[in-house]
Structure formats: structure tokens, C-alpha cells
Amino acid sequence: MARYDPKTAEPRQQARWAAAGAFRAPETSTGRPKYYVLEMFPYPSGNIHMGHARNYVMGDVVARLKRAQGFDVLHPMGWDAFGMPAENAAMERGVHPGDWTRSNIAAMREQLKLLGLSLDWSREFATCEPEYYGKQQAWFLELFRRGLVYRREGTVNWDPVDATVLANEQVIDGRGWRSGAVVEKRKLNQWFLRITDYADDLIEGLKELEGRWPDKVRLMQENWIGRSKGLEMIWRFAGQPPEGFEDGITVYTTRPDTLFGAGFLGLAPDHPISQRLAAENPEVAAFVAECRKGGASTADIEQAEKIGRDTGLRVLHPFDGREIPVWIANFILSDYGTGAVFGCPAHDQRDLDFARKYGLPVIPVVRPDGAGDDFSIGDEAYVGPGRLFHSDFLNGMEVEAAKAAAIARIEAMGQGAGATVYRLRDWGVSRQRYWGCPIPVIHCDACGVLPVPGDQLPVVLPEDVTFDVPGNPLDRHPTWKHVACPDCGGAATRETETLDTFVDSSWYFARFADPNAAEPINAAAANRWLPVDQYIGGVEHAVLHLLYARFISRALSDAGLMSVKEPFAGLFTQGMVVHETYRTADGQWVEPADVDLTTEAGKRSARRLSTGEALAIGDVEKMSKSKKNVVAPQEIVDLHGVDAGRLFVLSDSPPERDVQWTTGGVEGASRFVQRVWAEFDREIGPGAPDADVALRRETHKTIKAVTEGVEQFRFNSAIAKLYGFLGALRAHESAGGEARREALSAFARLISPFVPHLAEECWTRLGEDGMILDASWPAFDPALAADDEVTLPIQVNGKRRGEIRVARGLEPAEVEAIVLADSEVLARLEGQTVRKVVVVKDRIVNLVVA
RNA sequence: GCGAGCGUGGCGAAACUGGUAGACGCAAGGGACUUAAAAUCCCUCGACUUCGGUCAUGCGGGUUCGACCCCCGCCGCUCGCACCA
Secondary structure (H helix, E strand, C coil), X not given: CCCCCHHHHHHHHHHHHHHHCCCCCCCCCCCCCEEEEXXXXXXXXXXXXXXXXXXXXXXXXXXXXXXHCCCXXXXXXXXXXXXXXXXXXXXXXXXXXXXXXXXXXXXXXXXXXXXXXXXXXXXXXXXXXXXXXXXXXXXXXXXXXXXXXXXXXXXXXXXXXXXXXXXXXXXXXXXXXXXXXECEEEEEEEEEECHHHHHHHHHHHHHHCECCECHHHHHHHHHHHCCEEEEXXXXXXXXXXXXXXXXXXXXXXXXXXXXXXXXXXXXXXXXXXXXXXXXXXXXXXXXXHHHHHXXXXXXXXXXXXCCEEEEEEEEECCCXXXXXXXXXXXXXXXXXXXXXXXXXXXXCHHHXXXXXXXXXXXXXXXXXXXXXXXXXXXXXXXXXXXXXXXXXXXXXXXXXHHHHXXXXXXXXXXXXXXXXXXXXXXXXXXXXXXXXXXXXXXXXXXXXXXXXXXXXCCXXXXXXXXXXXXXXXXXXXXXXXXXXXXXXXXXXXXXXXXXCHHHHCCCHHHHXXXXXXXXXXXXXXXXXXXXXXXXXXXXXXXXXXXXHHHHHHHHHHHCCCXXXXXXXXXXXXXXXXXXXXXXXXXXXXXXXXXXXXXXXXXXXXXXXXXXXXXXXXXXXXXXXXXXXXXXXXXXXXXHHCHHHHHHHHHHCCCCCCCEECCHHHHXXXXXXXXXXXXXXXXXXXXXXXXXXXXXXXXXXXXHHHHHHHHHCCCHHHHHHHHHHHHHHHHHCCXXXXXXXXXHHHHHHHHHCCCCHHHHXXXXXXXXXXXXXXXXXXXXXXXXXXXXXXXXXXXEECCEEEEEEEEEXXXXXXXXHHHHHHCHHHHHHHCCCCEEEEEEECCCEEEEEEC
């Protein structure tokens, strides 16, 4: 009996698949239903790690299942190839970002191909090539014409050392992640995409995704968009208004019911009125500067004390005419609502803290049921339900009714209207960087901002750039930006900013439908393949990529480029691959390949193979180069074969959870591979009636369980069933003939999504001519998948006291009769009276005794 | 602070809709084969036990014939958002 040798079998099968062009998705419909499986495409950092591998293997399992179930499957791969690391490499090592990126792609493509994934490589593309980003420029200009792209001044994170804008994620504790410099807030003219136009639609769309997207991700998106309903109203000045603000101060509130409790009006330090006052009064200017000093990091905000300054301005309460003081306060956000609030200290904790500090009035206007007129506020604002009091025409109403009444009154007075506001901001897409998609516009002093004419697209990045000084290489390039104005022909300049790389990944799934189309999106192909039926990736993109892609799909659909607004019908967010960490006494990290683990008296210890020194076993953490706790796919392929690695990353934990990589675990998977082969390598005997029937039952049960497991993303459970089935094959070793043949045929097909190379070898061993890839998914016979006898546990007062075997489907009354006549059961009861018998069909019997 | 999720053997975990808790794997222990080792195969493996059982799914209550599962209150961990008016 020959051992199974993955080293020869795996390349053999991969060559077979490649020769057959097996994974090319059909260009035209075959009449079979379509299925689009996609994993979030990788950034070409240079190496495929186990986290990537697990992600793609999950997609591969789905792709192979769907193919076997008779779908036309599209399962493509590409590269999210623009971005900062390539420029960092250029700065640190003098290599061109394009060369660095393309050689990384080549290396990673080779590593990926080791995994035996059923990918349609004919559709591969990288977003850094003009063939892709040129099409992106084309649709960008279409959105520009439709008013979804605009330019305005916005506040950005500016890194003064690298001389570039940083995304929020790249600011860590107020410092640039690369330079370590304290990040400044700067106002810059920036390009924005009008994602807020789609805020409602993006929320509404989430409802349709219920059940196919994780609740968590839908909730995160909903919270990120942050829709809230309330009242926007004007407070008129008492006395002389400041120049230019004659109308009053507009505030937004979600608690118009508490208007009678107003204690002050608060302005953000950046509010135009604050700015105006600061310009006139150095003391106010000093205060505003003080507010800004706090720093933008979350920790700073948490620590920051509430500070404020009375402006001396007074506004009139719309209902009772009281004069209300106007303060500038550091805790009011300039970019939410209107940047101004009315403070109701009795019913808002922040307002209460502020009012107590500065001696402002605290007027309770909502009291809980049962509280009297003396209901007052201590250190805690009352935010619960109740009825209004101290509130004139609102008195006695419940909160919701009072909100509606207050809004109606303000509307009738012409001082405001009900309003909906969002937390979501428009998407700032400008980056002062080289390695990105050039924004295809031209600035002309005479004609303004103009789109690059269609026949001049793509606007291609210049190759000859330098990275020896900080800042944007495009901006200092000697010739690239100087062009003739497309309108007047005069001297003009190109936009030197590039697009946020999240734009690149917001439509690639549509480009995969036809990656060579002349137009950005081949509508017919996109409409045929989209939406992506199953999208798989990390949860870290819950509100970034996944929100942007939903927005861009809507915008492109509205622009007529395709007609699928919701790009990802199903989403699965997978967990990471984590590994123990090891370090030497002097704190150096040691890679797992150099570690020898032993267990003695239940205590695990680690030694460094190369030096023999003792190592400390550290926490289990996400695999990372810095902690050296990485395992390269190549290592696993060399040691155990890729099938064992594929099996292990899916078998040990549920796919949404992190999986801990252990050598023991892969060895276990490798043993399974060997045992499966050994089972297929045995001759099929004549059989024995009892064993044949028993094996057939196991076969059909397994088909049912594994199919359901894979379809529901319970890969670990499905694999456990497959392990169990191998046990059944061995337990019923006398089974033979058709029963065994049926069992092995089903087994080979059931394991094929997980260990496709082994499955092909087994298929051939069974005497099949074709590839298992072309075999259909096994079907189960429901009658065989269920036993005809069941074991019913017998409980007495809820404790298990015995069991009986009865025919499946036996009616409760009959079961009851059998149980009550059972001598063992009667002996158990010791003469106690049975007061009640609970029988759940095919499940359990419970006797309730006195 | 707000929101969401999780908590089960030495470890990763299973348990469909409230119905035999711990499937499957890892580690460990014992045995077979071997001159020996590796590999392979077989057995044991939640705790306690007077071997009848008893106790066990973070803790404390509750609902139910019956609770890992539902409800209430705690504790712990993870993630997201964070002065959002």
C-alpha cells in the first residue's frame, strides 16, 4: 500500500486543471444559474500569509461546491495595487513604486497558485495599471458631470514631516504612523464624493441584506451613517446681533420637547460666530485657540475637561421670551448638526456638567411617573421617559408627543422645521501622493476646473519621479502637470492629487465581469454576474470598503453604467489566523520554524532549535512579521502538502472566529489525508448485507450533514462529519460492492472542496475517467439519511435514567404505553406514582413522579 | 459612556427550533508492532464516587416536565463608535 504523496499528486492535479482551463468562467451564459464568489482582493505587500490563505480557501470551498451543484461560477482574483507602502519602499530603498508593486504581485501570484484555488486567472488585473485606473477616471468624470464630485475646503490630518495628508486610520494617538510627527489639522481644498446623497438609500438597502450579511456589519454601517431625526430652529438675538448674523443662531436638537429647559446656547469654537467674535476680540481668540489645543486623539477627548466662555450675546427663547446666554464651548462639534446646540442641563449629562461648572440654570421639564412638582436634578441628568412639566403648552404630554408638539409650534412660528441629520460625512478622496489614480481634471486660470476630455484619457502617471524629498512627486515633476487648457488652449495645470485607494476597490468586482471592456463597465456582463453572491473578507472593512463599494455601485447604477445597486448579496467576515509567540531571554522574537515544543508533566516548554536556549511562550497573536509568529504557505506545502493546510485552517475553529495555527493541528489534518487515501487504496470486497445497509445509512447521513454544513459556512462541523465518516468506513469494513462504491464516490466528492487534489486522486483510483471537478455534488436519499429506529432517553423528573429503542415516528401515546410497561422503568420508579408523561416524538421521554 | 458579541474539559471546539452536554481534532497517559526509534494501529481521557450514583456549560436568581439555549441581575473578556446635541 503506497503512501499518498502530496508533493507529486498536487502539482499533477494542478497541471491537469490548468490544461483543461477548468476555472474559466463562461463568457456567455450556458443557461445554468450563475454564482459569483469573491474574496476581498489583496494588497500586494509581497507575501501571501496564512490569513490570506484561509480567506481564499473559504471562497474556494464555496466556489467548488457551487460548481458541483451546477452553477456557472465566477471566481476571479486581482490586486489592490496602489497605496502608500510602495512609496515608502521607494523612499527607503530607492526602488520605483511600480517595480516594487509588480514584482510583489509576481511573487504573490506564484504563492497563491500553490494553494490550488479554483480561480479564473484570465480575468486578473492590478488597479495600478492604466488599463484599470483609466476606466476609473472615465467614470469619475461621469460622476463629476452628475454633480457627485465636488471640491471644497475641508479639514484634514496633515503630517508636517512627510508633507502629506493622512487618513484618519493613519493617525495614531495624534501622530503620523510613519513619521511620528504630531499631526496638524489643516484646511485644504479637497475633492469629495457626495456619499451623503445616498445616506438614506444606504440605510434602506441594509434591510434587504438581513440574513445574508452579519448583523454586526449592518449595524456598524447604520451607526456610522448615524441618521437622527429632530428639529432645526433659529434662535433670534436679544439686542444687537453681530454683523452678518442678523437672522440668529441655527441649532439642531433631537430633544425639542425639552425646549423649556434651555439653560444656554452653545457654539463650537469653529462656528462662524465664534470665529467672528474671535476676530474682534483677542480674549475670545485666545479661548478658541485653547479649545483647539486639546488634540484630536480619542484619549485626549476622553480626558478633556469641559470649558466654555460667555460671549455676552443673548438670544430669546422662542416660547417664553426668556433671555438665554450664548457660550462658546469646547465640547460642541463644528461638523455635526449646525455646530451649535441649545443646552438643556436637566436632561443631558454634558450640558449638566457644563451648567454646574459655570452656574447656569438647571430647569427640569421631564419627570418620571410618580414624581411631583419638586422633582429636581442632582449630579445626574434625567434622560428617562416621563411627562412634561414646567413647560406651558407641553405640560402633561409624554416625551414623544411633546417632541411633535414642539416641532409643530416652531414650524408654525416660522422659526424652524423638523430635520434629519447624519453623522456620515462626504468622502474626501484627495491624496497628495504619487502612487494612486490621478484625478483627471485640469485647472485653468481663465476657465476654472475642467474635466480631462475623454479622448485624452487615461491620464497616466509619469514614470520619472523622485522620492528623495518629502511631498508629492507629481507636484514637483518638471513637465507632467503643465498642459494646455482643453477649452481656451492657454497654459493650464493638471490636478496633481490622486484618488484614495478605496476608490480603486469600490468597483473592481464589476470590472471582473469583463476586465477588457472598452467602457469602464460592460453593463451586460456586469448585470449578468452581479451582485456578488458570496463576498468574503475581514470585518475591518465593515464601514470602509464595504460602505464605499455600496455607494459607488449605487452612483454608477444611477449613471447608467450598470443596473446593480447592491453589489454584495451575501457577505461573510472571516476570522484571522493567529499563532503563539516565542521570545528569548533578551526579548528577541523567534520564528516558529526555529522552535521545539515539548510537554512534560503537563507543562509546555519551548527551546530554540538553532541555539538550544530556553524560550518564553508568549500570547497568541495575529501573525505578523514584527513578532515573527508567521508560517509561510510554502513551508506547509513542503512539509504536509497544501491539502492538509487547507483542511486545517478550516477544521479547527468556526470560520468567523480566529483560528490558532498549531503544528499538531496540521499534522492531524495530514494524518486524515493519509488515512483517506489508504481507505481508497483498499480493494472493494463483495460486501455483507448488514454492513452494507449500515454503511449506506452513514453515507446518506454524511451527505446531508456535510452539504448543510458547507452551505451554512459551518466548515469546521462539516469537516468533523467527514472525519466521522472515515471512521464509519473503517467500522463497516466488511461492507463492499455497490454500498462501498457508493460511499467512496460520495466521500471523494464531499471532500473535494476542502482537499481538491486528494479528491481527484481518489476519484481516479475509483476508476473514474474524468475529473472530480466535473462530477456533480452527491444527493442524499432522505429515507436513508434517517435511521428507522431511534434511541429515546428516558428521564425521571428531568434526569436521565435509561433508554429504549423504538421505531422512528412512533406516536407519543404508543411510546408512553411501551415505557409504562417496561419492567426496568417500573423498577426504577420504586412504586412512585407517575403524574405526567412527556413524550417528544423521536426525541425524549420524561416521567414526572410525585 | 453608548452599541454589539462572547464565556462549555488541559487546549481548539460540538450540541439543529428548549430535549442523552463535550461530536471531531490537538495535547496527554497506557498498550501492540519494532533490536530501537519514527510511522502506523488499539484503548483511556470533565470532576468526585461507597461504582448505586452525585456534581458539572462564568456567578446568583427565575420560567419550564426539561435550560449551554429563554427571562432578570451581576462578573469577566473581545470588537465597534466615542463630547453626535
